[in-house]
Amino acid sequence: MAMSLKKVWESVTNRRSSCSSSHVDSVITPQSYTGSPPPPPPSLGAFDRLPICVVFQIVKLVGPNEAARLSVVCKSWRSLVSDDRLWMYFLQSYHHDTWNSVFFAETNLQKFSCHIAKSSFMRIYRQRVHVPGAVIVDGGSGYYKFGWSKYACPSGRSATFSEFVNIESPSYFRFRNFFASIYSRMQVKASTQPIVLSLPLRNDDDTESARVSRRQLKEAIYTALFDMDVPAVCAVNQATLALYAAQRTSGIAVNIGFQVTSVVPILHGKVMRTMGVEVVDVGGLKLTEFLREQMQQSNMNLRSLFTVRILKEKLCYVAADYENELSKDTSASLEVPGEGWFTLSKERFTTGEVLFQPHIAGVHTKGLHEVVALCMDHCHAVESTGDDAWFKTVVLSGGTACLPGLVGLDI
Numbered sequence: 001m002a003m004s005l006k007k008v009w010e011s012v013t014n015r016r017s018s019c020s021s022s023h024v025d026s027v028i029t030p031q032s033y034t035g036s037p038p039p040p041p042p043s044l045g046a047f048d049r050l051p052i053c054v055v056f057q058i059v060k061l062v063g064p065n066e067a068a069r070l071s072v073v074c075k076s077w078r079s080l081v082s083d084d085r086l087w088m089y090f091l092q093s094y095h096h097d098t099w100n101s102v103f104f105a106e107t108n109l110q111k112f113s114c115h116i117a118k119s120s121f122m123r124i125y126r127q128r129v130h131v132p133g134a135v136i137v138d139g140g141s142g143y144y145k146f147g148w149s150k151y152a153c154p155s156g157r158s159a160t161f162s163e164f165v166n167i168e169s170p171s172y173f174r175f176r177n178f179f180a181s182i183y184s185r186m187q188v189k190a191s192t193q194p195i196v197l198s199l200p201l202r203n204d205d206d207t208e209s210a211r212v213s214r215r216q217l218k219e220a221i222y223t224a225l226f227d228m229d230v231p232a233v234c235a236v237n238q239a240t241l242a243l244y245a246a247q248r249t250s251g252i253a254v255n256i257g258f259q260v261t262s263v264v265p266i267l268h269g270k271v272m273r274t275m276g277v278e279v280v281d282v283g284g285l286k287l288t289e290f291l292r293e294q295m296q297q298s299n300m301n302l303r304s305l306f307t308v309r310i311l312k313e314k315l316c317y318v319a320a321d322y323e324n325e326l327s328k329d330t331s332a333s334l335e336v337p338g339e340g341w342f343t344l345s346k347e348r349f350t351t352g353e354v355l356f357q358p359h360i361a362g363v364h365t366k367g368l369h370e371v372v373a374l375c376m377d378h379c380h381a382v383e384s385t386g387d388d389a390w391f392k393t394v395v396l397s398g399g400t401a402c403l404p405g406l407v408g409l410d411i
């Protein structure tokens with residue numbers, strides 16, 4: 001530590017006279033920081049000879065471990081290294097990919113919750129180093145999924161969220177049971193783990209009663225979780241969280257859910273219901289049912305819809321050029337344990353095509369590409385920001401978005 005400070009000291013002493021404040025701001029600033037450097041602390045001993053912005057830069061260079069040690073040197077150093085902007089920088093730079101979602105959770109919590117005193121970012125950093133991230137719960141209408149923020153996949157999934165929780169009339173006790181069962185399955189104490197919760201809300205309903213029930217749902221969740229001593233809670237609309245996960249705060253979130261697909265414009269983290277949220281009655285379930293129908297027509301012997309779902313998830317894809325794909329040999333086989341071998345050919349891509357041509361499965365609604373275009377038109381027409389770039393970001397989410405060929409398709 002002493003050696004690194006000495007080296008930095010030597011390198012900056014020569015340059016101190018040329019330090020302009022605008023230059024320093026651009027060097028010390030974490031991505032989101034636009035303010036001025038902190039006010040000078042009473043005395044830093046020999047370091048008083050350096051401009052405060054240079055000292056700040058040194059601390060940034062020596063890293064979070066050394067900065068934490070500096071905080072126990074004396075009150076002046078403690079005051080300097082406790083600056084939130086320094087720890088925001090460390091959070092963003094040292095835990096770049098893995099911890100981003102947790103960082104979002106903490107900042108949202110401070111906005112939403114009046115139950116918890118504002119934590120300093122130095123404390124948040126310390127907690128993040130010692131705990132294995134936040135618990136993430138996706139309360140899907142088909143299945144609820146749970147896992148850790150530091151892993152790319154959920155660790156488990158179970159029966160529908162709505163079996164536990166009636167979204168229309170949220171019950172405190174049902175929520176407590178729901179969360180208690182998740183914490184017990186994850187084998188952690190509720191009081192040690194922050195939680196990020198994705199809420200499956202109907203975004204297309206903007207009536208006063210819908211707004212009230214959304215608010216009641218959030219309040220019931222916060223009350224149940226804080227009564228369980230959960231240290232931090234962030235309950236976010238599913239569509240908004242999908243956008244955050246793609247490291248965006250504005251764009252169009254397309255969630256291909258279990259029963260429906262929603263196309264949701266979001267500006268600066270806020271769902272723009274007035275611009276028009278589109279919902280179409282095609283989701284993962286419809287694709288599974290359509291695949292079953294096709295297999296039955298081909299006289300394939302099936303015992304359960306679950307088998308069809310496995311075949312869909314393992315063998316199906318979205319064709320870049322549907323008509324052209326029809327002329328190819330696309331057959332492929334898969335063994336489903338306990339059920340035997342199955343071979344699919346054109347069903348492999350006609351199933352996914354239902355997203356774009358719902359009528360082939362008997363659903364009379366617009367295709368996904370048309371609905372996204374319509375949503376963009378609405379955003380363009382409103383022009384509330386004078387900026388028409390934000391809605392050109394389209395983020396796909398939901399299990400069905402994993403169908404090979406869907407991402408990167410030029411729709």
Ligand SMILES: Nc1ncnc2c1ncn2[C@@H]1O[C@H](COP(=O)(O)OP(=O)(O)OP(=O)(O)O)[C@@H](O)[C@H]1O
Pocket residue numbers: 138139140141142143144200255256257258259260283284285288309312313314397398399400401402403
């Ligand atoms: N790898 C995959 N490939 C294709 N489809 C998949 C894959 N994984 C999951 N799915 C499908 O995704 C559907 C479930 O989607 P998802 O888990 O996003 O819904 P949900 O979150 O329960 O519902 P909602 O978003 O409507 O609340 C199921 O039909 C499932 O078969």
